[in-house]
Amino acid sequence: xLTMKKSFILAFLALALLTLNxxxxxxxxxxxxxxxxxxxxxxxxxxxxxxxxxxxxSLWAKIDGTYPIHLQGNLPETxxxxxxxxxxxxxxxxxxxxxxxxxxxYSDAYPLALHHTxxxxxxxxxxxxxxxxxxxxxKIHYEHPLQMVNGSYLFLYxxxxxxxxxxxxNNSTAYFTVRMETNNTTLxxxxxxxxxxxxxxxxxxxxxxxxxxxxxxxxSEYSKPLLGDLVVEFSSSEIPEYPxxxxxxxxxxxxxxxxVHIKSKRYHAKPALNFEQNG
Numbered sequence: 719x720l721t722m723k724k725s726f727i728l729a730f731l732a733l734a735l736l737t738l739n740x741x742x743x744x745x746x747x748x749x750x751x752x753x754x755x756x757x758x759x760x761x762x763x764x765x766x767x768x769x770x771x772x773x774x775x776s777l778w779a780k781i782d783g784t785y786p787i788h789l790q791g792n793l794p795e796t797x798x799x800x801x802x803x804x805x806x807x808x809x810x811x812x813x814x815x816x817x818x819x820x821x822x823x824y825s826d827a828y829p830l831a832l833h834h835t836x837x838x839x840x841x842x843x844x845x846x847x848x849x850x851x852x853x854x855x856x857k858i859h860y861e862h863p864l865q866m867v868n869g870s871y872l873f874l875y876x877x878x879x880x881x882x883x884x885x886x887x888n889n890s891t892a893y894f895t896v897r898m899e900t901n902n903t904t905l906x907x908x909x910x911x912x913x914x915x916x917x918x919x920x921x922x923x924x925x926x927x928x929x930x931x932x933x934x935x936x937x938s939e940y941s942k943p944l945l946g947d948l949v950v951e952f953s954s955s956e957i958p959e960y961p962x963x964x965x966x967x968x969x970x971x972x973x974x975x976x977x978v979h980i981k982s983k984r985y986h987a988k989p990a991l992n993f994e995q996n997g
Contacts, residue, residue: 757791760887768896777864785856797847802833802840804862811859821845836910872951879938888940896932901956911946
């Protein structure tokens, strides 16, 4: 279900080493074969930290990813990169070696440039790295509301590790830490090799005070079938906290007291009114 523009995703969940245009997968391969040899890219390890929190009565994911990137070979002068984002993503920050990078919404400029996931098509943001070194670290922060399907909350992380694997760099490990700052039940973790095939994987849960901390490790190897993306699904037994609920309750109490006071004054004034009428 990838569009022609989607097929050009090659780094950071999308890396463009040539130009961003509408090549079909077959044409892309042949175009790359006719181009000068470019650097190979690898990411032996990545760290993704999630915080699942209540925001104005809805559950949100706040994500911080750290990605050490290695390049070998003929380095390009600039490195365009695009990154898929879930629906309603906000508070995006992209840093290169701790320096903030400007970014734009790539899918706004190219509406067909959507990235397909097992839970829907995502828009993409883009940035430019220049100059390019053989080793750098990207840090990406973003936040988005969780989707709810059949009464359960879920979120997906688009791993898409294949562009980083080769015979020379044949493995990569992704470490996920998910802080569940809500009471959760029926927690399940899956990998999504295809839209229809969700395979459960192992995870561990520890306690940090009253917070469940879920640890997940995904190991990818060049010579083996890849696991796909990560999906975490759970139910919450917690009642949402609304920041203005206390104000609303207090206002309601005062309104009730005021109404009772007015009725009380009317009740006690009535005999005097009747007395005057009878006089």
